[in-house]
Amino acid sequence: MDDGRPIFLQLAEQIADDIVEGRYPEETAVPSTNEFAAFYRINPATAGKGVNLLVERGVLYKKRGIGMFVASGARELLLAERRERFAEQYLRPLLVEARRLGIAEAELTRLIVKENGS
């Protein structure tokens, strides 16, 4: 786990990905901070920061004495966030490269349709 950004952010995104993919269903427990720390071989406090980030965003919630759970609606919340970032994260770089290569909009649309069909 390392792409240059703070490790607690990367952990939060990894957990969010796993929720979106359904690996942690809503209203089920996620591993403990210490389990995350051991699995990803990171400092337990760093793991705690990553988990708490998701608590602040309403993705996880704490059941006292039991552990962290995936909130109901968490998956939809994460999907909505991703939809919002879709243009910035995927379309913009696509258009930059298309421009660089001289691919006009009509050609680009044709390529998308073709790729989607294959």
Added chain:
Amino acid sequence: MTIPTTRSGAQGEHHQDGPAGAPGIEVRGVSRRLGRTLALDEVELSFPRDAVSGLLGRNGAGKTTLMSLIAGHDRPDAGEVRVLGHRPFENAAVLPRICLIRDNQRYPDDFRLKHVLRVVPAFHERWDAQLAERIVDALRIPSRTPIAKFSRGQLSSVAILIGLAARAPVTIFDEPYLGLDATARRIFYDLLLADISEHPRTVLVSTHLIDEMEPLLEHVVVLDHGRVLLNTNVEAARGRALTVNGTASAVEDAVRGRRVLRSQSLGGLRSVTVEASADDVALTARRDVEISPVSLQDLVAAYGAAGAEPEPALLEGASR
């Protein structure tokens, strides 16, 4: 950004050791001269309690000298060291709770593992014999061979065994990985993480394996020529510098007025590492250069090569 983290265990346990939330280790204006060398030059820093801190810097930066002072093996010429609120030198109030693991620990000639396991626990009131056994198995420390005949890696394994099983509230490792293969190092990291999860303590570790050990750390201090270059939490350290890539003229224009830590050229291209600043937004918005993050290892290497002078902005305290 500070996000409160919950920690199991010993919050009230050290109530006699200074105010709650006080740093585990405080170093105030400490200087230490060794022969003609000023090994530490008015060092001012603190290490958070119950966290793992990394002590980084080139050989000769002053890391081992600082660790000796913190462990009470040595006394500063000027300034003051406090560990859990106490001055450690010849101080029975705190010395039993400090464990310094040096890279060159010597043992009597006829000592075998069983002798270590018999003698060492007497010095550490929280010694955990079961944990010791698990570490012996995990690191495959030989029991029949005299320790005098141990390889470098096996000696490191014994040191790690003592440092972890002692469960000292302040545990200091001076380059604990020497001679260990990649598997043994991973086992060490796993053992350390598992044990501090259950039994939080103030851990200070000096290392050159920065990429490898950075994920274990919460706080980092970088020393160079006996001075503090960086003293911050590990997330902030990552954002401390950035690398600007592009054509020489674009890069020069983009980094004008900034402190350059490292510069490389390839034909007409240039790659420059600069300290981060408030106008990074403007820098990131430029289309003629590419900005990439700088790892902690690259930052330390850049500082080490630049022989950087510390700047006031770098000397912020423990930001927790």
